Amino acid sequence: MNAKSLMRQFLWENKRAYGISILAIIISNFINVQFPNILGRFTNALQAHRLTSKDVLVYAALLLVVGVVYVQFYAIGQYRNGKLGRQFEYLLRRRLFAHWELLSTEYFRHRSIGDLLNHAMNDIRQVREALSGGLNILTNAIFLLLATLIMTFTTISIKLTLFSMIPLVFIPGFIVWFGPQIRDSSRKVQEALSDMSELTEESFSSIRLIKATANERVETERFRDKVDHIVSQQLTLFRRSATFQAFIPTMSSVSFAIALLYGGYLALSGQIRLGAFVAFTLYVGQLVQPLQQIGFVINNFQRASASLIRLQVLLEEKPSITNAPHPVELTGVRGEIEVHLPAFQYSDAQVPVLRNIEFRVQPGQTLGIVGRTGSGKTTLANLLPRIFDPPANTIFLDGHDIREIRLETLRKAIAYVPQDGFLFSTSVGENISFGDADASRAKVEQAAKAARVYDDIVAFPDGFDTVIGERGVTLSGGQRQRTAIARAFLKSAPILIMDDSLSAVDMSTEKQIIAALGRVRQTRTTLIIAHRLSAVRHADHIIVLEDGVIAEEGTHEELIAKDGLYAKTYRIQQEGEVTRV
Structure with a gap:
């Protein structure tokens, strides 16, 4: 569901709640317009010398009641609309995050995290402000204008009202003409903010490198350029917004001048009473207020429209990796892997990164994958859980093409340790139990012991809760x-x-982990990618990748006997270890 559909559905599902809040604002406005009317009647009574002390108290009490009741109804409407706006903001953020989780890895290779975060923060906030605050102000403006016109038509003078409204008829045309320019400026500001967020996220992620190379000044200059661009775009937006906001008060001032001239004439000629003239001057002020509010809301809606379009584009993105039309419901996965991969090429690459890859791993066996940096090892590992999609009928699990297996089933059957050992900013225990949230503390500790990290964790201030x-x-x-x-x-x-x-572990720890892995792998099919060959020498089969193709394969002993790339690399690494010892 896209952003516009989600908003329409939310408004429809909450139509009763919105109806109550809008009704409260409408009632408040019809109460508010009684204020000038009461003052007009008070002025007429004062002019006629008919006021007593009791009358003054009655008029004061009426004004107090009008003010209190108006505030109560308006506050109810504002609160309810504000609450609904927050609920939609929460719903839209959840929907956006859930949508991002569905998108394929390929999508995130071409989008910056800073830009996506700007969508989740600024764009959604703009939409929420339009839906809650903007709706409050627009409802108030429309019905305050309507209530004021009704009161002036019925209690003062139709002609005076119509003459005073002449300058105001130019406002709608100006809004239609100038509004898109504000929307365009708002879009450019949001894009500039995205660029700044992207740079900030990148700088914070690489803060160690920046400090180690004394490049703080370079990053500061890059950030200043981004901020200068934001300021430039915001100033353009502010100029246009200021022009937009200034036009309405200008027209309102002209309207007020007409009201004073023509209204004064009618009062002096006896066509309207003094109290009516005083009330009308107050009503003109009430006419100006909603028109200014309408201008503000239109401005706000233009910005929100630009943000909604950006969110619309995001939510219309489709994942490139999905389930087959009729996915295989694989149960009791044994772990047999068979690969017949003629070639694999990234969508934005010119040449295949893998070619002519053929191997088979029986359930419970261990496959070692070694090779130089950039030889395609990680790419090969990422194809099995369909992080990147292999061609059809090239990779099989238990005899089934992995593209035909339900994605959730396939990925749940795989425990994956990424190259960077990514951890979340939560407790150590929660990081370990990420793949099994219901695991007991005893199981978490057992896994930590097998990975030889238990002693480190218990030495932390809060242990597994650190x-x-x-x-x-x-x-x-x-x-x-x-x-x-x-x-x-x-x-x-x-x-x-x-x-x-x-x-990143020392040789002694590596041997301990491999020993623990030896016990674990009896019930698992294991793929170990490594630069350090000591990590794979125990594997049942080893393939050596070179420029995306299998250059050598066999057991550790067979590869050593071939005296090829594997054997040469192994000897170099062994000599390096001896030297360090």
Whole structure:
């Protein structure tokens, strides 16, 4: 459901609540316009010398009652509309986030996080302000204008009212002509804010690199350029908004001048009473107020319209990876993997990143995948859970094309340790139990022990309840990797993928984790991607990728005997380890 449809549905589902709030505002306006009428009657009585002390008290009491009742009804309408606006903001943010979760990884390769966050914050806030505050003001303006006109037509003079309204008829045409310019400026401001958010998010994520290379001044200059662009766009928006807002008071002032001239003439000639003239001058002020409010609301709605269009584009994005029309309901996954991949190429790439990949892994076996940086190891691992979609009939799980298996079933059957060992900014325990939220503390601790991170965690101030920073920034690289491994161990999925997840641990810890993995992998099919060959020497089968193709394959002993790329790399790494020792 897109943003406009979601708004229409929300308005329809809450039509009764909106009706009550709008009715409260309408009642408040018809009460409010009694104020000039009472003052006019008071002026007539004062002019005729008919006022007594009791009459003064009665008029004062009437004005007090009008003021109190008006405020009560208007407050009810404002509160209810504001509450409904917040509910829609909450609903739209949830809908937007849920939609992002459905989109494929390919989408996020081409969109900045800062821009997406700007959608979730500023654009939705603009829509909410239009729906709550804007609706309040628009309802108040329309019915205050209507109530004022009714009172002036019926209690003062139709001619005086019509003459005074002449300058105001130009306002709607000006709104129609100038409004789109404000909407265009608002869109450019939002886009500039997105660019700033993108740079800010990027700078904060790379703060260690910035400080290590003494590039704070460079980043500050980049940020200043973005802010200068925002200021330039905002000044353009403010100029147009100021012009828009100034036009309505100008026309209102002309209208007020006509009211004084013609109304004064009618009063002096005896065609209307002095009290009616005094009341009309107050009514003119009440005519000006809703017209100014209408201008403000139109301005607000133009901005919200630009934001709604941006949200509309987001919510109309379709995931590139979806379930087949009739997906296979695979139960009891054994973990047999078979790959016959002629080629795989990213949508924005010129050449395939993988070519002629052929292998088979039996349930419970371990496959080691090694190769230089950029050889396609991570890409191959990402194809199995369909993070990126392989061609049809190229990758099979338990004899079924993975594109035919229900996505949720496929991904639940896989425990995945990403290359960066990503962690969430929550407690260590919650990070480990991410794949199994119902896991007991005992199971969490058991997984931490298997990943050799238990001793580190219990040394933290709050143990497993210690809250780590964003992306686990408060942990060392090795602690992050081991925590991510513990998370995968706890999931107990039939397939385990470890993407270079031992690179930040020392050799002793690596051996301990591999020993624990040896016990775990008896019931799992395991894919281990590694640069350090000691992490895969125990594998049942090893493939060596070079420029996207399998250059060598076999067991550790067979590859050593071939004395090829694997053997040479292994000897170099062994010499390096000996040197460090």
